[in-house]
Amino acid sequence: MSRTHFESWQDSPPGEDASTLDHVHVxxxxxxxxxxxxxxxxxxxxxxxxxxxxxxxxxxxxxxxxxxxxxxxxxxxxxxSPLLDISRVEVEGAHVVSAASVKQLAGVKGQHVLLADLEAARQRIRALPMVKEVEISRDWPNGIKVAIVERAPWGRWRANDTVWAIDSEGIVLEGPAPAYDGPIVTQVSALPAIAAGAQVDTTALQMANELHRRGAPLPLPAVLSYEWSLVDGLVVVTEHGRIVFGGADGLDFKYTVWALLEEEAQGRGEPLLFADLRFGLRPSVEIGLNLGRGVLNREPHTAHFADNTESPSREASSAAASTR
Missing domain, CATH: 1.20.5 (Single alpha-helices involved in coiled-coils or other helix-helix interfaces)
Known part of the structure; x- marks a missing residue:
């Protein structure tokens, strides 16, 4: 930028009027x-x-x-602060389960109330066979509250000459099974191993309860017991023989076929010794007098008798042909 020049009367020679200077530049x-x-x-x-x-x-x-x-x-x-260390554990809902066992499994006493792992404690308590649900909450300033829901007996399951109580989820409960009018399902297979905390087939219990409610399709023969195995599923043992139901699918249809087979057998004056109802319209059937002999075999496709006499005749009912 060029230098700015400003010449005024202050720069004019003495005696000259600045206003008359024509060389002033602004x-x-x-x-x-x-x-x-x-x-x-x-x-x-x-x-x-x-x-x-x-x-x-x-x-x-x-x-x-x-x-x-x-x-x-x-x-x-x-x-x-030691004031927030857990010093008390309260247990609610424990009637069969020991409250002392619940406190011990919780394992939070002495821990800080904010730092204690309540979820891990809940999982440990939940592992008890008789415990169905667990809720754990902090009880300020230095307490823990444990609320449990115990499993309630719902059915009975016999295994290894012991009758176990079963809840509605099929969990085997501790202690003797309570007496009631419902049926007992007897497990005749070695597996699964039965112990407190194990789980059994609730479908078999439900089927046994339903068949027990309905009763035998005819006044005779009477139902003696209910058995279960991994191979056959549920089997109804009558005074004359064995009726294999298997699973719960088509229960009404199987019951109807059972009734028809019993009617035909009694119409012939012979007992229904065996019927496998798992094959729809083609059940495996065995009808005969079988005098003086008892069916010992529990397999669905063969029959074994106590003596060496010839096995009884096998005939299909009018509603279903034999598959044997």
Whole structure:
């Protein structure tokens, strides 16, 4: 930028009137310089206007920092306070299950109430055979509350000469099974191994209860017991023989076929010794007098008798042909 010259009367020789000097030159301030000056003045004004806001912001940040430090200190004090160590465990809903066992399995006594792993404690208690549901909550300031729902006997399952109580989910319960009018399902296969906490086939129990409710299709022969195995499923043992139902599919149809077979056998004056109803319209059937002999075999496709005499005749009912 060229140098600005400003000559006025102050530069004129003595004795001369400055107004008469025609060589006075006035150079205006360039626009860019005026703009810079304006912006500088505006910036100074803005800084003065924002100064209180900046001070308030700094004060707020300082207060927030002090508060955060105070909260952190309080949290550390709480975490290290022995007043929040768990000193009591309350158990609700324990009637058959030992409350002492529940407290021991919880394993939270002496731990900090905020740091104790309640989910792990719940899983340990849930593993008890008689416990169906568990809820654990903190009981401030230094306690834990455990609420359990015990399993209730729903059916009876005989295995290894022991009658076990079974709940509605098929879980084998501890202790002797309560006496009631419902049927007992006898497991005749070695597997699954039965012990408290094991699970059995609830479908077989449901079928036995339903068949027990309906009763035998005819007044005779009477139903003696219900058996279950991995191979055959549910088997109804009557005074004359064995009726294999298998699974629960088509229960009504199987019951109807059983009734027809009993009617045909009695119409011939012979007992229904065996019927496997798992094959739909083609059940495996054995009808005969079988005098002086008892069926010992539990397999669905063969029959074995106590003596060496010839096995009875095998005939299909009028509603189903024999598959033997």
């Amino acid at each position: 150079h205006p301030v360039p626009a860019s310089r005026r703009r810079k000056l304006f912006l500088r003045l505006a910036s100074m004004s803005a800084d003065r206007a924002l100064a209180p806001f900046r001070i308030r912001r700094l004060l707020f940040m300082f207060a927030a920092l002090v508060l955060a430090i105070a909260v952190l200190g309080a949290a550390l004090a709480i975490l290290n």
